[in-house]
Amino acid sequence: MKVKKYRQPTVRDALRTIREDLGAEALVVSTDMVAARGWRGWIGLRDVQVTAALPAAPVSGRPAVAEGRSADTPLSTRGGLVARLLASGLDRSMAERVATAATDAECRGASLPELRTLLASQLGKLTTGDEPYARVEVFIGPPGVGKTTTIAKIAAQERARRGRTLGLVGADAFRAGAVEQLRTYASIIGAPFRVARSIEELDTALEKGRHSLLVDTAGRSPKDGGLRDLRRLLGTRRGVRTHLVIAADTSATTARRLLDAYHDARPDRIVISKVDEAETVAPLLAAVADRGIPVSYLTTGQRVPEDLDRATPAALAGALLRDGEWGWAAASC
Ligand SMILES: Nc1nc2c(ncn2[C@@H]2O[C@H](COP(=O)(O)OP(=O)(O)OP(=O)(O)O)[C@@H](O)[C@H]2O)c(=O)[nH]1
Ligand SMILES: [Mg+2]
CATH class of the missing domain: 3.40.50.300 (P-loop containing nucleotide triphosphate hydrolases)
Structure with a gap:
């Protein structure tokens, strides 16, 4: 299996580079927010670092990086969702909780309102509501x-x-x-x-x-x-x-x-x-x-x-996702 790290300003850029470099069969293994290199890092900017893997022999029907989702490897195939949540600033444990709570169907659609609802379902204890x-x-x-x-x-x-x-x-x-x-x-x-x-x-x-x-x-x-x-x-x-x-x-x-x-x-x-x-x-x-x-x-x-x-959980989820600024409507896991 070939494993490589990609560092880009946004998740979208990282996923595009991975697809160009490794092809559509590549899988996201992990995502991290890291200090940017050079002067961008000195002024506090961060990059997204995505680790991607290419299986030695492409598995027929295996999901790819951008569309990746499969029941047998749920987290790695949900890397796109985790990466986007991390890019919106969520901490890793929360991002992974949300990705784990997502069904494949929810993951596939991944519209902003659906993601907000998913995230809100994890925020009940942090809010008082009305x-x-x-x-x-x-x-x-x-x-x-x-x-x-x-x-x-x-x-x-x-x-x-x-x-x-x-x-x-x-x-x-x-x-x-x-x-x-x-x-x-x-x-x-x-x-x-x-x-x-x-x-x-x-x-x-x-x-x-x-x-x-x-x-x-x-x-x-x-x-x-x-x-x-x-x-x-x-x-x-x-x-x-x-x-x-x-x-x-x-x-x-x-x-x-x-x-x-x-x-x-x-x-x-x-x-x-x-x-x-x-x-x-x-x-x-x-x-x-x-x-x-x-x-x-x-x-x-x-x-x-x-x-x-x-x-409310929904309002807090909206604040965390910054209501659409991250292009969720177009996103899939
Ligand atoms: N952008 C933005 N500005 C806000 C918000 N809430 C308050 N402000 C502004 O922040 C400034 C300070 O607001 P105050 O309500 O006077 O703050 P305070 O905590 O009472 O201030 P002190 O009594 O001096 O400690 C004002 O100019 C407000 O208009 C907000 O949600 N967003
Ligand atoms: Mg005051």
């Missing part, structure tokens, strides 16, 4: 990740779609302008609004009103005393859910560091923000999945209230 609100929903996270905007989107969507009122609490009062941003949103949405200038005022604000409350906090370092005080206060209360907001383009290493840094705040949920700005959300999702914290929302742009989705 869960009921806790009495208090607190949003924490580094500066500028989109906490305030996310809260405004949630309150505005609930108001517009279900006629439901959520109260807004600005616990970010020490920064000039920060509370005004939320106050403005509250008045546009028609939501009750309170400012908490201290932990004591926050304690009082959380008692008031009959609606569920969305609490906006200042973007600050987890080592900051303010966050410790907040945690201490919320730790004494029931019905509190804490969302840690992390930007989608955060690398796996940075995400792990962030999750460690915010560990004491005990986040119950992760909001993945700025999905529209990220090349891939897969590294962040892999880091979050390791910690077993489900994703509650995805934010997909600056528009309030449109650019927010509940993190």
